[in-house]
Amino acid sequence: MSIEVLLKEFAEISEHPRRQIQAFKAEGKKVVGVLPYYAPEELVYAAGMVPMGIWGSNKKTISMAKEYCATFYCTIAQLALEMLLDGTLDDLDGLITPTICDTLRPMSQNFRVAMKDKLPCIFLAHPQQRKPAFGIQFTMDQYQHVKGELEKISGNTITDEALREAIKVYNRSRAARREFVKLAGEHPDVISAVSRSAVLRSAWFMIKDDHTAKVEALNAELRALPPCDWKGKKILTSGIICDNPKLLQIFDDNQIAIAADDVAHESRMIRVDAAETGDPMMALAQQFADQDYDILLYDENSNQNRRADFVVKQIKDSGAQGLVLFMQQFCDPEEMEYPYLKKALDAAGIPHIKLGVDQQMRDFGQASTAIQAFADVL
Amino acid sequence: MAKEVSPGVLALRKVVEDVYADAREAKKQGKLVGWSSSKFPCELAAAFDLDVMYPENQAAGIAANRDGEIMCQAAEDLGFDNDICGYARISLAYAAGKRASRKFDPETLEYVINPASGRPLKDENGKVVMGEDGKPKKDPKTMQPYTVLDDIHEIEALPETTEKEIAYKNFRREAIKPYRQMRMPQPDFVLCCNNICNCMTKWYENIARMCNVPLIMIDIPYNNTVEVHDTNVAYVRAQFDHAIKQLEELTGKKFDEKKFEEACANANRTASAWLRVCDYLQYKPAPYSGFDLFNHMADVVTARGRVQAAEAFEQLEKDLAEAVKVGKSTTPFPEKYRVMFEGIPCWPKLPNLFKPLKEHGVNVTAVVYAPAFGFVYNNMDEMVRAYYKAPNSVCIEQGVSWREGICKDNKVDGVLVHYNRSCKPWSGYMAEMQRRFTEDLGIPCAGFDGDQADPRNFNEAQYETRVQGLVEAMEANAENKEG
Incomplete structure (x- = not known):
């Protein structure tokens, strides 16, 4: 299949998650919504169900969710609740609600209360002390709970064998996406910022086997291309999410390519694989323990500036000339890490801009001006 | 009218002063x-x-x-x-x-006084002295340098x-x-x-x-x-x-096991005395205002493992028993309504928070901090369980149960909810809690926007309107009950 055809398919899926859910349901599959961050989707897959990532919406407006939320909460969480309340997600069979930030903590309660008698909500609390043995044990205990709840929804027992198989499928998916990120950075003439986002975003709405097959096909096409002589600029994107095609179009219009990313919705979630041998629950817990350099996660060596140093290295390794931080409004973990990110970037002589974003933004005039001006200094 | 300060309150103030003084001294000694x-x-x-x-x-x-x-x-x-x-x-x-810091002149090393600071100067009869410009004169002793x-x-x-x-x-x-x-x-x-x-x-x-x-x-x-x-x-x-x-x-x-056990014993004793002090708000009228509890939180936070904190709270308990006996209250107005104040107060705006409550005779007789700091335990595992139950780490059912418990025990007529811009975990499920308070207890709730520390996030006009609304709802509720 040609690159163009593949990209078109990714774009279609990326823009129509509800259609995807309906198609799965029509095939008799059960679908479980998975909220950010770090939920072990492998368990959903191993239970024979489809995990559906829920990262808010670029098309909805907060209305019914106001009954639960004050205004100063991130729109990703609020719009997830909005879609649960307005019927968009009525076809779901369950919902996993992680609680790793201060918005998701109380929101886990709002989801459960609002969905009472309508949708089983599976609570998940990750440990911040995830690396020591007692932390790994706690992750396993939590995942065990999630597993039990998923089994109730699916009616299937999740065997170790099925879970190991799921881990393989997910490792392969992550590897394919990581390679795609690299190839997209090398071929911005073919993979626009808008297309790149669609490829990565659609992963949340597809059964991973299908998504991986398409990404691997795309990667093969990209690998076969001659090296690209890019005349524009290259940047690293950072933040929770930047999947709005209108916003990303500004980058394409200004010949700014995304060399790599430090975005939760994209690469932060696919950096670490799980072991394919041994106890698969332990493998998933160890995988979470191995997650690092994330604003959401506790750093045992916090008196160093490891995360920011990691991002600086990513920029240098990817050939990016600067960093664009998509600062999700009301995201305090991201905001808390900004001063030290800025410090490391300044020390390394890397220019950056911080763009305030939220999912209800419809007018990107200001962002456009800022991005254009930024391109000029790169 | 200057508030009478009881021995317990004085002791509590000293405890916190000492905590800070001890730390300054420790630092000086290189500890x-x-x-x-x-x-x-x-x-x-x-x-x-x-x-x-x-x-x-x-x-x-x-x-x-x-x-x-x-x-x-x-x-x-x-x-x-x-x-x-x-x-x-x-x-x-x-x-x-x-x-x-305080602004000063680097040449003369004298502070530069802010003319807008200070309280009005009063004469021997307590009357405000007016200046030649027709404005009240400032008491120079109370004037402060620019910050x-x-x-x-x-x-x-x-x-x-x-x-x-x-x-x-x-x-x-x-x-x-x-x-x-x-x-x-x-x-x-x-x-x-x-x-x-x-x-x-x-x-x-x-x-x-x-x-x-x-x-x-x-x-x-x-x-x-x-x-x-x-x-x-x-x-x-x-x-x-x-x-x-x-x-x-x-x-x-x-x-040091012995020191640990001593601190645990003190912390338990402090927490128990704190809870008993909080319980004095159950009296009708209450012998003090829940706003005073906010001041004493400093002791529970900074000194709960010190015996002096336990003793000071026990002293306050005695003071309150005496106040109840003689029918005295430190609340500077007659108590007409009793409310729960939900959330951390807006510290920079305490007088502004208090003003409309005083005007309407609303006494704060319940604050969520009462149960939130009542860490009582008998062993290490129970201690873990106690620390597991902090205000924002518990599920909505536990949060509601704590609050409804004190609302009932402390006989409140309404709830004033602070939507605190600083505190996402606390404010995050308050809308649902408000619904439950009204449904379960039949009491009205009013929310206002504020912040625990940044004065820019507090809107006084909105607050006053919301308090007014709450008072009207409590009034209507009372009439219905009588009616």
């Missing part, structure tokens, strides 16, 4: 001083005789001293977004070395070769505002327990980075059930053991 989150198990540090300070209590104090804005602004200038918790911003600015931002690192980098330079440097050191929260020693280590919020994790990581000090972390993940599951206890219990090892390495001392 380690730590900073700790308010609900980190203080019993662990006490076993090592460590002096520990509490940035949340400090930030509240700085905000109440009207320096919240300048410190928040200083943090914003360091790159911290104004959306971040006000306590965290104040604390991070402080950790970075920023201080609210400016300073930086201890800048000060310490100043030269001190000439006498003039030395005098200037010393004066600049002294110009830092003299209240205790602005003179808290910098940390040699930090103790973080994120049971109240995850913001705490990143806040303390930032302090550790800024000051290059070790961080000891107790992670308490959010809990979705009223019970604390054994696996959760095991996780936190293991962290207690881990923290003890880290403290042993830090101090070079062995964990």
Whole structure:
């Protein structure tokens, strides 16, 4: 299949998650919504169900969710609740609600209360002390709970064998996406910022086997291309999410390519694989323990500036000339890490801009001006 | 009318003064001083005789001293977004070395007085003295210098070769505002327990980075059930053991079981006395205002492991028993309505919060902090369970049950809900809680927007309107009951 055809398919899926859910349901599959961050989707897959990532919406407006939320909460969480309340997600069979930030903590309660008698909500609390043995044990205990709840929804027992198989499928998916990120950075003439986002975003709405097959096909096409002589600029994107095609179009219009990313919705979630041998629950817990350099996660060596140093290295390794931080409004973990990110970037002589974003933004005039001006200094 | 101050209240004030004074002294002597989150198990540090300070209590104090804005602004200038918790911003600015200071003339080394400061001058009959401009004259004794931002690192980098330079440097050191929260020693280590919020994790990581000090972390993940599951206890219990090892390495001392048990006994005694003091709000009319409890929180936060805190609360308990006996109350108005105040108060705006309540005869007879600090336990596992149940780490059912319990016990007629811009975990499920209070208890609720530390997020007009609305609803409720 040609690159163009593949990209078109990714774009279609990326823009129509509800259609995807309906198609799965029509095939008799059960679908479980998975909220950010770090939920072990492998368990959903191993239970024979489809995990559906829920990262808010670029098309909805907060209305019914106001009954639960004050205004100063991130729109990703609020719009997830909005879609649960307005019927968009009525076809779901369950919902996993992680609680790793201060918005998701109380929101886990709002989801459960609002969905009472309508949708089983599976609570998940990750440990911040995830690396020591007692932390790994706690992750396993939590995942065990999630597993039990998923089994109730699916009616299937999740065997170790099925879970190991799921881990393989997910490792392969992550590897394919990581390679795609690299190839997209090398071929911005073919993979626009808008297309790149669609490829990565659609992963949340597809059964991973299908998504991986398409990404691997795309990667093969990209690998076969001659090296690209890019005349524009290259940047690293950072933040929770930047999947709005209108916003990303500004980058394409200004010949700014995304060399790599430090975005939760994209690469932060696919950096670490799980072991394919041994106890698969332990493998998933160890995988979470191995997650690092994330604003959401506790750093045992916090008196160093490891995360920011990691991002600086990513920029240098990817050939990016600067960093664009998509600062999700009301995201305090991201905001808390900004001063030290800025410090490391300044020390390394890397220019950056911080763009305030939220999912209800419809007018990107200001962002456009800022991005254009930024391109000029790169 | 000046409020009469009871012996218990005086004792409580002294306890907090001593905590700060002891830490300053410890620092002077070259001993380690730590900073700790308010609900980190203080019993662990006490076993090592460590002096520990509490940035949340400090930030509240700085905000109440009207320096919240300048410190928040200083943090914003360091790159911290104004959306971040006000306590965290104040604390991070402080950790970075920023201080609210008094403006002075570098030549004369005299303070530059702000003409807008100070209280009106009164004559011997208590009448306000008017100036020639027709405006009330200011009492010069109460006038203050302008507030400016300073930086201890800048000060310490100043030269001190000439006498003039030395005098200037010393004066600049002294110009830092003299209240205790602005003179808290910098940390040699930090103790973080994120049971109240995850913001705490990143806040303390930032302090550790800024000051290059070790961080000891107790992670308490959010809990979705009223019970604390054994696996959760095991996780936190293991962290207690881990923290003890880290403290042993830090101090070079062995964990002192006896001191630990002593601190536990004191903490239990303080918590029990605190709860009994809180229970005096059940009397109708209450012998004091719940706003006073906010002031005493400093003791529970900074000194619950000290015997003096337990004794002071027990003294206050006696004072209250006496007040009830003679029918006295420190509330400076007749109590017409009783409400629960939900959330942390807006520290920079306490008088503004109080004003419309006083006008309408609304006494705060229930605050969520009452059960929130009542850590009572008999052994290490129970201690884990106690610390697991912080205000923002519990599920909605537990949160509602705590609140409805005190609403019933303390006989409230309504609930005033602070939607606190600084506190996402606290405000995050308040709308649902409000619905439950009204449904379960048949009492009206009113919410207002504010902030625990940043005065820019409080709208006085909105607050007054909401209090007015609550009063009308409580009035209608009372009429219906009588009717």
